[in-house]
Amino acid sequence: MMRNITQLEHAPMKMMTSLTIATLLLATFLAQHCPAAEQTQDRPNFLFILSDDQAPDAMGALGNEDIKTPHLDTLARRGTTFTHCFNQGSWSGAVCVASRTMLITGQTVYRAPRNTPYLDDWAHAKGPLAVHQETAVKLWPEVFRDAGYQTFLTGKWHNSLASVGQGFTSAKSVGEGFYDTHEGSRVKYFDNPGYQRPAADRDRWTPWDPSFHGHWTPAVRDLQSNGELGDAYDVQQHTSELYADAAVDFLTQSKRQASPFFMFVAFNAPHDPRQSPRSFVEQYPPEQISLPANYLPEHPFNNGAITIRDEQLAPFPRTEEAVRVHRSEYYAMITHMDREIGRILKALDESGEAGNTYVVFTSDHGLAMGSHGLMGKQNPYDHSIRMPFVICGPGIPKNRRVNDMIYMQSVYPTTCELAGLSVPESVEFSSVKTLATGESKSGGEPIIYGTYLAFQRLVRTQTHKLIYYPKLDRYQLFDLVNDPGEITDLSADPSHASVLKRLKKRLTQQRTDLGDGMLKSSPSTAQESR
Known part of the structure; x- marks a missing residue:
């Protein structure tokens, strides 16, 4: 032993060479086996902002002159806006449930888990997504958490409560699906003051x-140190302000963290009840609000969702006054949310991380708000199946618009690729990374599919949309180039017979490929394949 030490003392160059080799070998081992521990500091951050029920034109930057969204407009100037972003539909009357399940699992509409505890009682929901365990589906935030990211959630989750702990390292003020209006103790749907208005007996509500x-008294939960959500507690604060506070606090604290972050900030706004501070409501006098070009007092037929909760918010038929009142309160709520988003973006700038952060803003689906005589999102028209989608960050071209059709849920694989992470094999939606960065000029979906329960199916190209109502065995065909408001049904027009035939085939193919279990029982299946 003494001889070896003496040899090292008289051979410093040999010692340095040995140590250098050992260091290189250790670094190589760590890079291969512990990438999260050693390589995450150079990875980009992600701030994902999700609104609820925001129509595709409900932003000033998207051409709506009635609405004020200065911070979202600034975000659009800083990055790339996808003008044709879609949700694939729903197996639930609460379309946001299916949309968000597809979002966090990356699985398409008929394969995404349907047994989320949202369908059970909020207070007793336990256990992870059953399908998640059986099919080894990795949740979107889980991919980032496993890669060494701080993963943070605030706001509406609307999936399994237990899955919060699967994907997030921290969560503050996790909200419910929506917050209904009531006086005193909670009351049943349709008995409260937020429905069937404006009407003479509903004028007490503001x-x-x-x-x-x-929205003024939300019940929320926080993630505990044991990885489970704690008990719900009430807060006397508007949801938009509450979630923005949580996001700002996280960004302030993250300055002291070495690892990158993945933030999931999900507003309940502008989902009804359409509540916001008086100063925002007064910015939108109803008489100054424009009616949609495809306004109707009533939908011409029962599309399978006429009696659903969303459609009970305004009286039948929809008067011009009622639509203007609802749209004015809707815009006020979005402007209020926009202010809170501005606070989050300011905190991001002040954190010093903005230059290395991708910011994505989108919504879970759109909303009718008087279009086609409808108020909700349970319908196949563009105002309800489309939503805004803006992305900005390193390498994303500024002040740019992309008209290619994409699915909102493509944000899962897209962010994985932007972070340099492998996209799980279970993810079925395609990445739009090269389309977002401008590396490719085209790469969106050649055709969009949509579904709603057993009542509606659709296929959409850039130029046409075919809607099929299985229960009615009825079609609608629209020329989207000449009729973007989907007003004139061309399904019986002989001059469009070839388009109708072609889209029927594509509808059948999409239903087959995606696994529509209703396909065999549809009356027109044989006709569609001819």
């Missing part, structure tokens, strides 16, 4: 009055 609860 959007800024906290005594009607809703």
Whole structure:
């Protein structure tokens, strides 16, 4: 032993060479086996902002002159806007449930898990997504957490409560699916003051009055140190302000963290009840609000969702006054949310991380708000199946628009690729990374599919849309180039017979490829394949 030490003392160059080789070998081993521990500092951050029920034109930057969204407009100037972003549909009357399940699992509409505890009682929901365990599906935030990211959630989750702990390292103010209005103790749907209005017997309700609860008194939960959500507790604060506070706090604290972050900030706004501070409501006098070009007092036929909760918010038929009131309160709520998003973006700038952060803003689906005589999202028209989608960050061209059709859920694989992470094999939606960065000029979906329960199916190209109502065995065909408002049904027009035939075949193929279990029972299946 003494001889070896003496040899090292008289051979410093040999010692340095040995140590250098050992260091290189150790670094190589760590790079191969512990990438999360050693390589995450250079990875980009992600701030994902999700609104609820925001129509595709409900932003000033997208051409709506009635609405004020200065911070979202700035975000659009800083990055790339996808003008034709879609949700694939729903197996639930609550379309946002299916949309968000597809979002976090990356699985298409008929394969995404349907047994989320949202369908059970909020207070007793336990256990992870059953399908998640059986099919080895990795949740979107789980991919980033496993790669060494701080993963943070605030706001509406609307999936399994237990899955919060699967994907996030921290979560503050996790909200419910939506917050209904009520006076005193909670009441049943349709009995509260937020429905069937405006009407003479509903004039006591105002959007800024906290005594009607809703967004003003949310019940939320926080993620505990054991990885489980704690008990729900009530907060006396508007949901948009509450979630923005949580996001700002996280960004302030993250300055001290070495690892990158993945933030999932999900607003309940502008989902009804349409409540916001009085100063925002007064910015939108109803008489100054434009009616949609495809406004109708009533939908011409029962599309399978006429009696659903969303459609009970305004009386039948929809008067011009009622539509203007609802749209004015809707815009006020979006402008209020926009202010809170501005606070989050300011905190990101002040954190010093903005230059290395991808920011994505989108919504889970759109909303009718008087278009086609409808109020909700349970319909196949563009105002309900489309939503805004803006992305900005390193390498993303500024002030650019992309008209290619994409699915909102493509954000899962896209962010994985932007982070240099492998996309799990279970993810079925395609990445639009090269389309977002401008590396490719085209790469969106050649055709978009949509579904709603057993009542509606659709295929959409850039130029046409075919809608099929299985229960009615009825079609609608629209020329989207000449009729973007989907007003004139061309399904019986002989001059469009070839388009109708071609899209029927494509509809059948999409239903087959995606696994529509109703396909065999549809009356027109044989006709569609001819």
